[in-house]
Amino acid sequence: MGHFKYASDVGAPVEVAFTYTDNHQFVPDWAFGVADFEPVGDLDHGSGAVFTTTLRVGLWHPTVECEITDYRRNAVIEYTLRRRRTGKPAPAGSPLAVLSLRFDPLGYGRAVLTSETEYWAPQGLTGRLLSRMLAAAVQSMVRRTESQLRREIEEFHGTDLVGRIA
Known part of the structure; x- marks a missing residue:
C-alpha cells in the first residue's frame, strides 16, 4: 500500500471549496485522469453515493466504481475507487485507491485543502x-489533481490566490 498527502492554501472559504468539490459534474474538470463521472441511482452526493467512473490512462480507458465513503459537510469528502463488476456493485473489501479531501478554515476567506x-x-x-513506477505515477496524479482542484475552486470563487503550505 502506498500513501501520499498534500496540503495547499485555497483562495476561497471552506463553504465555497466544499460546494465546488461536492458537485459531481465538476469532478472530470479537476480529477486527473477522470474522463466521465456519472451517478449510479438517485443519490449524487453524500455518504453512500456511487458513481461509474471512466478513467483515461494513456490508451487504456477502464471503468471503475467510485463511492463516497466519508462525507462531512464543509469538512471531508472521501472517494473510494473499486473495480467494477458487470451488472453488480464492486465488493466492499477491494479498493484500488482512496482519495480523501479535507477542508479546514484558514481565515480571511481562505481554506486549507488537504489531499490524502x-x-x-x-x-x-x-x-x-x-x-516504484506505480508510486511515481500515483504521486504525480495526486499532485496534479490537488493543484487542478485548487485552481478550479479559486476560479469558481472568482479569486486568483495561489499559495502553498506544507
Whole structure:
C-alpha cells in the first residue's frame, strides 16, 4: 500500500471549496485522469453515493466504481475507487485507491485543502516489479489533481490566490 498527502492554501472559504468539490459534474474538470463521472441511482452526493467512473490512462480507458465513503459537510469528502463488476456493485473489501479531501478554515476567506491518497499495488511478482513506477505515477496524479482542484475552486470563487503550505 502506498500513501501520499498534500496540503495547499485555497483562495476561497471552506463553504465555497466544499460546494465546488461536492458537485459531481465538476469532478472530470479537476480529477486527473477522470474522463466521465456519472451517478449510479438517485443519490449524487453524500455518504453512500456511487458513481461509474471512466478513467483515461494513456490508451487504456477502464471503468471503475467510485463511492463516497466519508462525507462531512464543509469538512471531508472521501472517494473510494473499486473495480467494477458487470451488472453488480464492486465488493466492499477491494479498493484500488482512496482519495480523501479535507477542508479546514484558514481565515480571511481562505481554506486549507488537504489531499490524502492511499492506493494498493498488485500483489505478487508483478506488484513488486512495478511498485516504484506505480508510486511515481500515483504521486504525480495526486499532485496534479490537488493543484487542478485548487485552481478550479479559486476560479469558481472568482479569486486568483495561489499559495502553498506544507
